[in-house]
Amino acid sequence: MKVRRFLLENEKGQQFKLDNLSEGCFLSSPTNLGYSYSIDFVQLGSDFIENNRKIQQKNPSGTLYFKSYDKVKEFCDFVESSQKLKWIYIIPFEAGERTYYRDVSLVKLDKTEKSGKWLACPVEFAGLSLWYEQNETIFNIETFDNEMRYPFTINSRYIKYNTRSIQVQNRGHIEAPIQVVIDGFVKNPSISIWVDKEEFASIKIPIVIEEYEKFLYSSKTGEIYIQKQKTDGTLESLWKKDYIDINKQNIIKLPVGASEIRLTADDDVVNSKLTIFPQYKVV
Numbered sequence: 001m002k003v004r005r006f007l008l009e010n011e012k013g014q015q016f017k018l019d020n021l022s023e024g025c026f027l028s029s030p031t032n033l034g035y036s037y038s039i040d041f042v043q044l045g046s047d048f049i050e051n052n053r054k055i056q057q058k059n060p061s062g063t064l065y066f067k068s069y070d071k072v073k074e075f076c077d078f079v080e081s082s083q084k085l086k087w088i089y090i091i092p093f094e095a096g097e098r099t100y101y102r103d104v105s106l107v108k109l110d111k112t113e114k115s116g117k118w119l120a121c122p123v124e125f126a127g128l129s130l131w132y133e134q135n136e137t138i139f140n141i142e143t144f145d146n147e148m149r150y151p152f153t154i155n156s157r158y159i160k161y162n163t164r165s166i167q168v169q170n171r172g173h174i175e176a177p178i179q180v181v182i183d184g185f186v187k188n189p190s191i192s193i194w195v196d197k198e199e200f201a202s203i204k205i206p207i208v209i210e211e212y213e214k215f216l217y218s219s220k221t222g223e224i225y226i227q228k229q230k231t232d233g234t235l236e237s238l239w240k241k242d243y244i245d246i247n248k249q250n251i252i253k254l255p256v257g258a259s260e261i262r263l264t265a266d267d268d269v270v271n272s273k274l275t276i277f278p279q280y281k282v283v
Contacts, residue, residue, distance in 0.1 A: 002092035010082035016075060024067030025075065032058045035281040059107060060087060061124040072111065072119060079106050087125060091283060100283045103128040103222060129221060130279040164263040164272055168254060172278030175253035177220040182263060183271040184209035191217060193252060194260040201252040205243050219251045220277055
């Protein structure tokens with residue numbers, strides 16, 4: 001029988017396993033993996049009407065069992081050398097494993113004396129996000145022996161060279177953030193979301209991204225940016241009035257349900273990558 005698994009991952013993609021007895025670390029009795037609301041009510045006579053509803057912050061916690069003091073130090077070194085942490089939760093559904101992520105920050109790790117072969121250390125993290133999946137789509141056109149190839153990684157729809165379009169289904173519980181990378185050369189890149197053939201949200205940046213440069217966009221909480229990555233790897237923020245319409249909603253997210261994402265430009269959109277983060281209150 002397969003069991004659920006837990007890991008920590010930092011911004012470098014390095015991981016620390018929280019579920020491996022053979023490697024000397026195991027998380028027991030995890031709690032606060034679900035969600036709750038803070039609800040305000042207005043009283044009208046003998047009735048109460050819901051006035052405001054907010055999701056409360058949850059702090060995932062449990063007890064980490066370490067086989068040695070060295071393993072405790074390894075865990076602490078991993079956490080303290082990381083700028084960002086994700087709690088990875090792998091669930092063995094009947095249809096197959098699915099991986100969920102939650103941005104977290106360590107609140108405390110209590111260190112106890114060794115009892116038998118193991119150290120039992122209560123641990124608590126602050127939950128900085130809901131649970132989310134990370135679904136990546138790559139749009140790529142290659143010229144090969146005077147032939148055009150279109151190796152789209154998942155269901156997508158070819159319109160013309162300056163538009164990449166994909167039909168998506170956000171099965172999360174709330175709107176889903178997105179991240180987009182478009183390789184240069186590209187002129188005036190645009191991202192738009194369409195629902196029932198009507199434009200739901202869009203953003204267009206009046207800029208030329210030269211060859212070997214990249215256009216970067218993110219609406220993910222904690223990582224919101226509009227940037228140009230130059231050929232030397234340095235980043236220029238495009239979050240300024242010269243490039244965005246401050247009267248528009250520039251942080252665009254996918255609505256729950258079916259929609260279409262279009263990546264367009266005044267010329268060809270040759271290479272681009274779209275990452276979608278469906279979010280869940282509980283998994």
